[in-house]
Amino acid sequence: MMMKKLLLAGVLIVGAQQAALVGTAQATAAPLPAAFDKAASTYEVPRDLLVALGYAETHLDDHGGQPSAMNGFGVMHLVSNPSSHTLEEAAKITSLTAAKLKTDDASNVLGGAAVLRAKADKLGLTATERKDPAKWYEAVAAYGGAANETTARVYADAVYEVLAAGVNTAGVKSTAKVVEPDRGKYNSDPRTLAATTDYPGALWAAASSSNYAVSNRPTDEKIDRIIIHVTQGSYAGTISWFQNSAAKVSAHYVVRSSDGQITQMVREKNRAFHAGVSSYNHRSIGIEHEGFINDASWFTDQMYRSSAALTKNIADRYGIPKDRSHIIGHVEVPGSDHTDPGSHWNWTKYMSYVTGGTGGGGGTNPYTAEKVCGDGYKVIDSQALGTAGTVYLLYNSTTANNCVATLKKTSLGKASATSAFLQVAGKTKVTDSGSFTYYAGPIRAAAEDKCVTWGGSVGSSTYTSPPEHCG
Structure with a gap:
């Protein structure tokens, strides 16, 4: 926690298993299910997307009206700081006071829906497009008030991951719904190796x-x-x-x-x-x-x-x-x-x-991605699966083939759920999934001048890339 009054808010999220979305946050005095229904209807926002955004921000907990590190309030994290003013924006649109938006759950949810709709309107979403959760990606990214496009994408991805997993907490339920979002200007992969x-x-x-x-x-x-x-x-x-x-x-x-x-x-x-103490900043991480x-x-x-x-x-x-x-x-x-x-x-x-x-994870995996995929393959991308393992994308410049392999870091030598997949644009997705002792894969496919989608999992930790490495 960085500041006594100011706290942090939501953005660079990401790729993750949300099986833990069956949360334990306590329901607040206001009937949250009805609040989400009303707010979604009033501002024509997909209800489950609105729930997912709130969960990604706060787990639907208003934290007793106390501000976050970013000076955000309520289950929808309406923010008021020098660079973000969604609290003031919500007050202007809804004609509710800032004080009520901070402390009343139903008002806060209504304010969050109003701000999200305003972001959609600014992007020019039509009435038909507003009914499709996939079309709201850029609006969700804008809601987070991120410092840059990379972090905005992390924020939006986290919301859509919650949408895919479903929510059941604080009396609010949403059905798991996998949506392939239209990322618009955020379509490029923001990760740094x-x-x-x-x-x-x-x-x-x-x-x-x-x-x-x-x-x-x-x-x-x-x-x-x-x-x-x-x-x-x-x-x-x-x-x-x-x-x-x-x-x-x-x-x-x-x-x-x-x-x-x-x-x-x-x-x-x-x-x-x-x-918070200079001498400890000098000596610590x-x-x-x-x-x-x-x-x-x-x-x-x-x-x-x-x-x-x-x-x-x-x-x-x-x-x-x-x-x-x-x-x-x-x-x-x-x-x-x-x-x-x-x-x-x-x-x-x-x-x-x-x-x-x-x-x-205990021990070292005796295999490398290059060993799994074979001679001529070099790693061109990778994604850590928490501490459970890493999924790798490799390329063979001689054959113009890609290869995907997922290497475990935990339960080494013991069979456990592991997977790897590769999909070349226009082709069927190929997956290697099962209980493996050290790795999943290799999955090889010709992909010269083609975009690929790749990823894998170890246990509950998963990763799915956007279409990338195109040609």
Whole structure:
């Protein structure tokens, strides 16, 4: 948690298993199901898409009217800060006061629907198009107020992932509905490969240069602490906030709740502004975790394992003891006025993963993607599946063939659910799925001058690419 009053909001989301969408957030006093029905009808917004947006932002929890790190309010996260004004926009459209929009659930949902419809109108969606959830992608991306198009896509993708999984929390239900969204200007793949990060498997999204200090650690300053934070907002929103020069806060890493995806935002050698105490910024690495401290539903096992693997890796590289004197919560920083990660954070489980090695999956896979696909194939793309494994896309320049392989990192040598797939534009999707000990695949196909869609899964962690690598 970066600021005492300001908290974070939703954006760089992403690719993930949302089986945990059967949430546990408590229903608030207002009848949320009726609120979503009324708001969707009033502003002609697809009801389940509106629910999915609210869930991606807050798990449909109003957090007692308290603001997020981005100064957003209510289940629909209506924001009022120097760069985003959806709260004021909602007040203008609905003629409701900002105070009511902040504290009354039904009003907040109505305001969220009004803002989303306004984004659709600005894009020129017709009455017919408004009935199709696939056509709302750019409007959803705009609702998040992201700092850039990459983060906006992460935000929108997260909403459509919730839509595909369905919601059953706080008395609100939506039917799982897989939609292939029309991404419009967001159609290109925003991911950055892990080669640019300090931690293999992490994505990279640079924080604003105003939100960290360039340094030369550990040469000039020893790194001897790892600090655990909770974002008080969504994964994508946190990333967006750290990219906003007005924030004056950041962290080195952000971890997603649903699947443990990790985004690095500040290089470890530099000082992120995360601890609130200058001396601890100098000596520590900060890891933010998507969620709110008063809602345990955000703290999934995938998040714990992924974060623990990251912490173990950092500790090993810098010689940091793996104990609770050196791996601490923000609340434990001397002089801090923060309370994260809060009472719902399971330190016993987390530290067992850090010290026991299970966070990283235990052992090393004896195979590589090149070994699985064969001679002549080189990796051209990859996507970490949390800490469970990695799916790879390879290309053979001699044969003009692509190949996909998914390599496990957990349950190595034991048969467990693993898959890989490859679909060349205009051709049938080919999938290798089953219980495998080390990998799924290889799937090879000629794809010269053709777009490909590829991906795979290990357990509940999955990835599906957009059409890409076209020619």
